[in-house]
Amino acid sequence: MELSKIKSPADFRSLKIDELKDLCDQLRKTFLIKLSNHGGHVGPNLGLVEATVALHYVFDTPKDKIVYDVSHQTYIHKMLTGRIEAFLDPAKYDEVTGYTNPKESEYDLFTIGHTSTAVSLASGLAKGRDLQGEHYNVVALVGDGSLSGGEAFEGLDEGATLDSNFIVIVNDNNMAIAENHGGLYGNLALLRQTDGKAENNYFKTLGYDYIYVGDGNDVVALIEAFRKVKNTDHPVVVHIHTDKGHGYKPAEENKEAFHFSGPFDLESGRPKFEDNSESYDEIFAQEMLAEMKADPKVCVLTAATPGVLGFSPERRKEAGRQFIDVGIAEQEAAAMASGIAAAGGRPCFGVVSSFIQRAYDQLSQDISINGTPVVLNIFYGTVLGMNDVTHLGWFDIALISNIPGWVFLAPTNVEEYLSMQRWAMAQTEYPVAIRIPGGEVRHAEGGVQTDWSDLNKFSIEHKGNEVAIIGAGTFFPLAQQVADLLAKEGIEATVINPRYLSGLDTDMLDSLKKNHRLVITIEDGILDGGFGEKIARYYGTSDMKVANYGLAKKFADRYDYNQLLTANRLTAPQITEDALSLLK
């Protein structure tokens, strides 16, 4: 059928089963045209074309509820649920997000972007349904990669006790973003090898009924399986073996690179744009490879995002057992790092800002209370990073800097970062977090100190008077820009690089009182619970005026950087304007 005619799943449910393969082919083709021009999650969606068609064919959506884990694999789902134009018409490509979004469609149950949440959320839907005596199917679709996350386990464990309809579809493509890690994956492999008949079955141990579909890209087999479990009265797992990147050879052959890809040449699969600019993932990987070679005690941990850390398959091989991918399991990565440090190893855990939220308690209990010298590198902790509402990098300052015991460093350029990284790895006094700067990669103009053990010493980069501007991390250049603009108005501002986010240089703050009336703070994160507020508190009982700049406590989705910065008065002209007004 013509794809443009699919306004809802009802429009293709009338098709005969043997017509669905053709529908899948069309969907895949259209999907690839958009993705090759637009970029996005290629492999996860290619592998799930048939399953998505089969789900909407069998289940009575939207009355029946399907919750997709991570939801980066819902492009086909969107094509089938009233949003086909966003895939057919290039002008409308950006009208849908890359994740499920209830604001877009009643077929989307939740806004989801983090992994391992779908089974838990679906267990709640099922419970809510039962409390109200309603009847419909609740389906959670979760990838094998997500199963290593603690929340997925907790959801499976509790979901198994529901005495009613609860269907978990395990989309097993034998990969996370990179290869899977964890003992569980041995069991999934065994289940694939035995056509689901292995003696020990993870899902059965948790209490689930279990069905295995060996070819998860066979739409007919999937329909048969889904029909078997539809309207079940108890929890059941349908384990489907899919092929990540299915139907597009470059994505089948290079699964990791095609998990998420920018625009690519459809024929060759080669990226349309190569970005060879300097980047912190490369800087981190090179530095840590060198440290690992020099010292067998050093190791790098990731929770399933080795690429974020610059650790390509080749580099992972080079690092050998000193590179540890624990799978999607931030809690384990943090706690394991603490154990490694306690045993005398030197662990460095690199993690995306938004994902460290999954390990708050481990940063506090497993690490800080024990004072283990874990090194944490926060990637994408910046307003200039990922802009999906589920991946914002604005919250880590408020999260980490308010846990006692952590030294939280904010380098402003490569040399400062490397100096901090080397000091953090060499010392054994503190857990140290380092926030990789966002925006353009900058270099130091002069020398950089090598010892950071004199904690919370801010650095005056330019001595002035009347107003002092403290620009943390990414926004240190913004502080300099404000100073430049103020200079044009005849005001020579003091410019400060605080370097530390976890404590105040009270001596310096006191000394500023002599010849300053205003302190401006600028940080790359939310104001609430952030760095600037600590300075406002410190000066609260003095005559010093304090103006804090950062982001308002609000979520934003797919924002335009400049618009968001302007809305938060995070531009040099705006801050300068405010400063002049306050100094009047």
Added chain:
Amino acid sequence: MELSKIKSPADFRSLKIDELKDLCDQLRKTFLIKLSNHGGHVGPNLGLVEATVALHYVFDTPKDKIVYDVSHQTYIHKMLTGRIEAFLDPAKYDEVTGYTNPKESEYDLFTIGHTSTAVSLASGLAKGRDLQGEHYNVVALVGDGSLSGGEAFEGLDEGATLDSNFIVIVNDNNMAIAENHGGLYGNLALLRQTDGKAENNYFKTLGYDYIYVGDGNDVVALIEAFRKVKNTDHPVVVHIHTDKGHGYKPAEENKEAFHFSGPFDLESGRPKFEDNSESYDEIFAQEMLAEMKADPKVCVLTAATPGVLGFSPERRKEAGRQFIDVGIAEQEAAAMASGIAAAGGRPCFGVVSSFIQRAYDQLSQDISINGTPVVLNIFYGTVLGMNDVTHLGWFDIALISNIPGWVFLAPTNVEEYLSMQRWAMAQTEYPVAIRIPGGEVRHAEGGVQTDWSDLNKFSIEHKGNEVAIIGAGTFFPLAQQVADLLAKEGIEATVINPRYLSGLDTDMLDSLKKNHRLVITIEDGILDGGFGEKIARYYGTSDMKVANYGLAKKFADRYDYNQLLTANRLTAPQITEDALSLLK
């Protein structure tokens, strides 16, 4: 042998195996004498006497490392590792903490108090050992109740991939604090019933070798099992079936009450002190039972601490399927609540302040980004609550109030609490957290409003001038006390109950500028990232002076309330003194 002679495990390793039963009896007897006088975790330790003796008998501690999950079951461990005097001599009872503590002994690897962390921490010890080419046994001992926590799963999953010595002892007494919940427990029951021979075996699915010990209180059987796995070259689980409360009839018969107990009469097992004073657990349970009866959509969730919420076994039975204990699984409780709310149910999740740290990401992603109207009740969120370093209730304001979207309420008395609770359950606009006050239970003097939908409206309880004192939640009475002291000095202070912790009443704050020079904030939590800093930031560019009172960003262990409050200047005379000085 004489217990007082045990200075280290070496002192009893020379005993013959058949002499160990007598040692166990002596340890149990001495333990019970202390606990009946002192209180503590009774049941978990009684069940583990034999296993603890067997562990230290077989393994070469402290070279071999044993990590105890939660570590509330390490009293016997402490008796065997140089700390027997703290159990024999009443004057020294308080010389040991109730958890492992490296400051006490080299036999204690970590300071642990939260559940589900031991396997993860031990996996790190093993990895750190391997990186350095060292050789010793790493043992994690984890209770069945802790296995439902996501971190325990993540640790097991990763630990299984270690290509070296790694021993996990599952201490299965078929209980958490209360009964277990989760599909996994069906598998544990099956393993117990089949003497470990069931077809599906949870631990085997994760890749572990597996040994079962049916009588986990038989020291000889335990020694045999531990000897089998000692110096293993791969990950192995030893599943031991123990009896919570073993050897003390009252504790065997009333396992939930004896999980943790205050002093009790040794003969009858009856508590020595009955506390019949008014308490928020009772108030919460009565209120929510009434709400559940009135509306089948209402439900209460707990993550394995029903007693904290006042839900005794009888009340749980009364609530039926509307009371949901997900087991030790805060991530699931939060996400499931979001799903229930999305399906039209009305969930209320009651949780201990320190444990909500395990669900930060779920509060943000699963709940707030989705705007699901979950109600969260924070228990023990106060400096006046639990004082073990691992259970501090000081951090939830900084944690919750800085996540966008949450309405965070701080009632100051019973009537205000109930009004907020009813409004929160009735509305469907926001996720709402309510912080149960600490300290003495207070009652409202006048009427209380019923509608809290006009967000962030602070309440002026007494109009004055010059100085305004904003006392949040537990510390509202302290604000009143300061006002009383200031009145004696001729200053009539304004006293404000902010009620909301998640936003500011900017109109009121602006209006204070007219006739106030100083605003004092007092909160029951850490200053960093807390409520007061937001007010300091708001007034930062004005002439208003702001003095924030709360706790310094430091951990404290087994602190004396009065000492800690005084050290943080959180007493009425100190705040008054500061205010007078600032107003000069």
